[in-house]
Amino acid sequence: MARVIGGIATTHVPSIGKAIAEKKQRDPYWRPFFRGFDYVHYWLAREKPDLAVVFYNDHGLNFFLDKMPTFAVGAANQYRNEDEGWGIPASRAITGDPPLSWHLINALVADEFDITMCQEMLIDHAVTIPMALMWPGENWQSIRIVPVAVNTVQHPLPSLSRCLKLGRSIGRAIDSYEQNLRVLIVGTGGLSHQLDGKRAGFINKEFDKFCMDKIVNEPEALTRYSIHDFIKEAGAQGVEFLNWMAMRGALTGQVAEAHRNYHIPISNTAAATVVLENRAEAKRRAA
Ligand code: DHB
Ligand code: FE
Numbered sequence: 001m002a003r004v005i006g007g008i009a010t011t012h013v014p015s016i017g018k019a020i021a022e023k024k025q026r027d028p029y030w031r032p033f034f035r036g037f038d039y040v041h042y043w044l045a046r047e048k049p050d051l052a053v054v055f056y057n058d059h060g061l062n063f064f065l066d067k068m069p070t071f072a073v074g075a076a077n078q079y080r081n082e083d084e085g086w087g088i089p090a091s092r093a094i095t096g097d098p099p100l101s102w103h104l105i106n107a108l109v110a111d112e113f114d115i116t117m118c119q120e121m122l123i124d125h126a127v128t129i130p131m132a133l134m135w136p137g138e139n140w141q142s143i144r145i146v147p148v149a150v151n152t153v154q155h156p157l158p159s160l161s162r163c164l165k166l167g168r169s170i171g172r173a174i175d176s177y178e179q180n181l182r183v184l185i186v187g188t189g190g191l192s193h194q195l196d197g198k199r200a201g202f203i204n205k206e207f208d209k210f211c212m213d214k215i216v217n218e219p220e221a222l223t224r225y226s227i228h229d230f231i232k233e234a235g236a237q238g239v240e241f242l243n244w245m246a247m248r249g250a251l252t253g254q255v256a257e258a259h260r261n262y263h264i265p266i267s268n269t270a271a272a273t274v275v276l277e278n279r280a281e282a283k284r285r286a287a
Helices: 015-021 037-047 100-111 125-134 160-175 205-217 227-235 238-249 279-286
Strands: 003-010 053-054 070-072 080-082 116-118 144-151 180-190 255-265 269-278
Touching: 003 037, 003 125, 003 160, 003 238, 015 125, 037 125, 037 255, 037 269, 053 125, 053 160, 053 238, 070 100, 080 125, 080 269, 100 144, 100 160, 125 144, 125 180, 144 160, 144 238, 160 180, 160 238, 180 238, 205 227, 205 238, 205 255, 205 269, 227 238, 238 269, 269 279
Parallel strands: 003 180, 053 144, 053 180, 070 116
Antiparallel strands: 003 269, 070 144, 255 269
16 A cells, blocks of 8 residues: 655755755855755655655746646656746656556545646646755656645635645545555745745744644644735745645644754745654554
């Protein structure tokens, strides 16, 4: 049976890609951020996931404001990076897993989620930056992904509660998948940031800490925030946290925080990385 081994959430600021290309990981500006991935690399080497379900938001690349699905699930053989620029070097396409994609799509529709299914899907920095951070040197050849796009861009956005439920449906579906797969759940984006308007550069350290604390074992506490209130606290793009909510929902066991790194700012963003362990899975592995 497939098993959810845990979740990783990380920011996806595009300039990280440029810093990787220019090997700036040890520069004073970048070091406190990249250092946060030492534990992630150790954890991934230990846990050896076969596949990652990646909750992310498309930034007007595959979907645009004219046609914006609330939730879209990739069912492609591979996902090509077509980011619009930012100076990120082109990266290789990432391999998909259509049989698992269709299993998840079937389960989501059975659970009354009206998702968009994508047999072709281009990805952007919201997928490629986290992949490059988790598996440096494009060392992800052995990892397959199922990307799940959550609309954090064109209002109205789905609620925090809805994203948590989306994740839960996917977590249950993974648990019922017959193939022996170790599945990592990834949520990208956030934490607090706002790129435009009067509040450009806005960061809210206290609220970020509150979100990182609550997401571990009390994600419901966060569902009390309307999208409007969440944006007030976290900034217009801080609402990328919806991807973190979906990631958390997909963790089906006893969840514990294994690692946290928080550094401000990277570009305009409060850069956070967390590793959440699905402890029920850890116990099963030990048994
Ligand atoms: C930045 C952050 C993002 O989440 C994004 O998609 C693009 C840019 C930034 O802080 O520069
Ligand atoms: Fe973003």
